[in-house]
Amino acid sequence: MPRLKEEQLQIIYEERKQQIKLAAVKIFARHGLPGTKISMITSEAGVSHGLFYHYFKTKDELFISLVREAVETSIQEIGNLSQLAASPIEKIRILTQSMLDESGVPYFMLLHRARNFEEVPDLVSRLIQNYPIEIYIERLLPIFEEGQQRGEVADGNLTEMIANYLTVISGVMVLGNGYPTPRIDWLMRFVEKK
Amino acid sequence: MPRLKEEQLQIIYEERKQQIKLAAVKIFARHGLPGTKISMITSEAGVSHGLFYHYFKTKDELFISLVREAVETSIQEIGNLSQLAASPIEKIRILTQSMLDESGVPYFMLLHRARNFEEVPDLVSRLIQNYPIEIYIERLLPIFEEGQQRGEVADGNLTEMIANYLTVISGVMVLGNGYPTPRIDWLMRFVEKK
Amino acid sequence: MPRLKEEQLQIIYEERKQQIKLAAVKIFARHGLPGTKISMITSEAGVSHGLFYHYFKTKDELFISLVREAVETSIQEIGNLSQLAASPIEKIRILTQSMLDESGVPYFMLLHRARNFEEVPDLVSRLIQNYPIEIYIERLLPIFEEGQQRGEVADGNLTEMIANYLTVISGVMVLGNGYPTPRIDWLMRFVEKK
Amino acid sequence: MPRLKEEQLQIIYEERKQQIKLAAVKIFARHGLPGTKISMITSEAGVSHGLFYHYFKTKDELFISLVREAVETSIQEIGNLSQLAASPIEKIRILTQSMLDESGVPYFMLLHRARNFEEVPDLVSRLIQNYPIEIYIERLLPIFEEGQQRGEVADGNLTEMIANYLTVISGVMVLGNGYPTPRIDWLMRFVEKK
DNA sequence: CATGAATGAGCGTTCATTCAT
DNA sequence: TATGAATGAACGCTCATTCAT
Structure with missing residues (x-):
């Protein structure tokens, strides 16, 4: 059932993206754009910094x-x-x-x-x-x-x-x-x- | 009268310092600490960026x-x-x-x-x-x-x-x-x- | 006849490998070693970038x-x-x-x-x-x-x-x-x- | 004589720039654009990598x-x-x-x-x-x-x-x-x- | 005091490589 | 076999700070 698997991947993808976004709003709110380092967002989200760029183009x-x-x-x-x-x-x-x-x-x-x-x-x-x-x-x-x-x-x-x-x-x-x-x-x- | 000259220098020193401070508050207010670059302050104050460090130790x-x-x-x-x-x-x-x-x-x-x-x-x-x-x-x-x-x-x-x-x-x-x-x-x- | 199936897999394996190699020469020729990204090769070959590492150890x-x-x-x-x-x-x-x-x-x-x-x-x-x-x-x-x-x-x-x-x-x-x-x-x- | 000093600075500036340029042509010729790292150019020129950006905007x-x-x-x-x-x-x-x-x-x-x-x-x-x-x-x-x-x-x-x-x-x-x-x-x- | 050349720590971003599925 | 999520090393670039002049 590749159909189901694809959908599942899609869901996981969106969840991860949301997880990083939530971390990001929190950090951006506290530290502002220039005060926010990518590493702050990713460590708040509990992922590696490289992963950020799977989901977003730039800060x-x-x-x-x-x-x-x-x-x-x-x-x-x-x-x-x-x-x-x-x-x-x-x-x-x-x-x-x-x-x-x-x-x-x-x-x-x-x-x-x-x-x-x-x-x-x-x-x-x-x-x-x-x-x-x-x-x-x-x-x-x-x-x-x-x-x-x-x-x-x-x-x-x-x-x-x-x-x-x-x-x-x-x-x-x-x-x-x-x-x-x-x-x-x-x-x-x-x-x-x- | 080296005395007088020294005093004058002192006055210039304080004026310059104030001038940089005024520029700094303005920029810090708008851009925050991490968003403020030394060059923004010094160019607002109309002095070279090197001069900053004659008056202040760090940002x-x-x-x-x-x-x-x-x-x-x-x-x-x-x-x-x-x-x-x-x-x-x-x-x-x-x-x-x-x-x-x-x-x-x-x-x-x-x-x-x-x-x-x-x-x-x-x-x-x-x-x-x-x-x-x-x-x-x-x-x-x-x-x-x-x-x-x-x-x-x-x-x-x-x-x-x-x-x-x-x-x-x-x-x-x-x-x-x-x-x-x-x-x-x-x-x-x-x-x-x- | 698992024999036959294995052979067929072998053939597919070789074909895929060749296909990636052909893409690679083309890209390497145009872009050089450091200018060639794995993704260029794999997208030229029409496969996922992960697959590259099934066939070759490194770039x-x-x-x-x-x-x-x-x-x-x-x-x-x-x-x-x-x-x-x-x-x-x-x-x-x-x-x-x-x-x-x-x-x-x-x-x-x-x-x-x-x-x-x-x-x-x-x-x-x-x-x-x-x-x-x-x-x-x-x-x-x-x-x-x-x-x-x-x-x-x-x-x-x-x-x-x-x-x-x-x-x-x-x-x-x-x-x-x-x-x-x-x-x-x-x-x-x-x-x-x- | 600030006049003379300024000119001298200008000359030094141009010399340094030329020095980095010469190093750059050499490295670019050998390694190509993507194969050339800024550090290669600057170490060939004998300067710090930061200095590169005093003289040039980007690679x-x-x-x-x-x-x-x-x-x-x-x-x-x-x-x-x-x-x-x-x-x-x-x-x-x-x-x-x-x-x-x-x-x-x-x-x-x-x-x-x-x-x-x-x-x-x-x-x-x-x-x-x-x-x-x-x-x-x-x-x-x-x-x-x-x-x-x-x-x-x-x-x-x-x-x-x-x-x-x-x-x-x-x-x-x-x-x-x-x-x-x-x-x-x-x-x-x-x-x-x- | 004033300037800007010089340095290097640090951050944004890319990409080779690994790995779970 | 095939995919793409995940990681981290490495590199481009910025900028605070130092220093010779």
Whole structure:
């Protein structure tokens, strides 16, 4: 059954690739592009450095594709919210949670670096410029609007509120593990109608 | 008068050193420690790369001393606030302004990197751990307390309020030039009694 | 009949081996030993790169054995000429033709590299030194002598004539596809009695 | 006198560059582009491998510029012949000598590799294609014509004669140090009117 | 003090070779 | 036999650092 074997190989291939990618996001988030050595990624992933190049062309190329994925995933996640059978305020809470949960933070940090520092390849800068904060605000607007109509979301200018909300979330992430806060609930106070 | 000449040399020496330091903070802030090449600093400062080593022992040593200065300056600035002949709310506004003004941002970014990323020498990590956010909160507490007593600062738990205030400032800096906000005034709303 | 199956395997084995060898000569001739990657050979041969090592121990070993074969074949071909039922001048023409024909050129190029460039393993250099040009001259001498006696080959010192003949053939090959010449006939003019 | 010092530095710079270039041609000629390691060049030149990159951007770039120089020099040398106060046959002898003399051989080998092997960067292939053998023939034609008119050069079709002459010279170089010939005089026999 | 030539440690990447399947 | 995943030695190149001028 060569058919089955081929498929199996394909699966293993994708698993390995994912394993290296996961290691890479973690390291890139912590050390940045120039601070990340291939050996850090491969030893985190538990493979030899040579294997990296079976799965990825260059360090830059991997970084770029990770940023691209992070951008696209973040946009998509907002899109997915709309599909959810939940009240607007619940959706906002879910979003907040997903941004702050452990697996999401490295991706956020990657985007943070890509957005604010000039340590990245040109392609990344251009990529990021296609997705300014405004796009996120715009996509979130309908959810917040519905929330306001239902009386779940606080009154006031929504564009500004969303901007503030995003700013504050960023602040929380950036201050990082520095000090403990009742994260989610505290953040929701910027949004919820008391 | 060799005396005078020596003094003059001393002055030139200090000016040059400062000039290189200023260039360095700017570049370190943008590119991080591993992303910063000595040649970037020296060309920003307009000197030859060899000259760097007349003023500083190594790249790491300069980075460390810059972080140390940034930490100490930031603590000192809070200390200086107390000396000011101004009302508490004015002091807070002045602090806010100084954190966000153009010359301050690179130092903030340096601290941000030192605090959140592991791309720095061990010595820096240890240095930073000696100055956790709590210290800033603690130092600001008297000013906020006086403000509350005078009715200038909003009611509520002050420790929490200061933490939030710092979080939000960080968020603003991190979101960076991404989108326009009425910075200072907007930030003061988290603090002022309306 | 396991006997038969084994034989068949043997045949397949030899065919595969030959197929890889043919690809290898071609690539070695064009790219030299260090310029030839195993993957070039295997993709030219249409097999996986892993398979290479079923048939050959190392890249060097294959290169060496190919050079050895080329040397031995070239010597043998001259030997075979004697057996041929043809006039001396015909024999020389056949030899010329075989050196310049498409399948022969890569082998010639291999020898050219082995003889003139130091990009080869020591063993190859030593191998080649055992077969200096003089040996070729010496082996061709009887044919040319008979030709001269029969009045087919031009008059003059034969050792020199053969050396010139080989030199010119080499020149033609080296100038390569650069410009068109009536190859065979033009070359024969260095030899034939007009 | 900073003026003088700068000039001196410039001179030293050019000398070092030349020193590395000379080492490089020699090694490239012997080992080809992929067979040449930077360390071979630098140890031949007696400098550290790091220094190479003060003077040249990459190995390929150096190779390309050397081939370009070889091509241009070879064309120029033919041009210079015309300026010489010498009889046509003397000019041809001088040309022959310069092609075969020790310092010229490595450049010839470089061109040989660039012209005949596909182990070179694309730019080199294109460069070489701009200077096919025909150009050399064309440039030599006037000299040979004058020689024929003066009765110094043998009768016959000149284009063909020059082509043969170049072919034979190439053959001599390619057969290399394999066997001894009365080089110059023997080669001139293809050209001189006896 | 100022310059840039020189060195070498270190990292990115390639590729010959091995090996499990 | 045949494949391609896996390893690590080796090489191209960068850049921090030193040093002669």
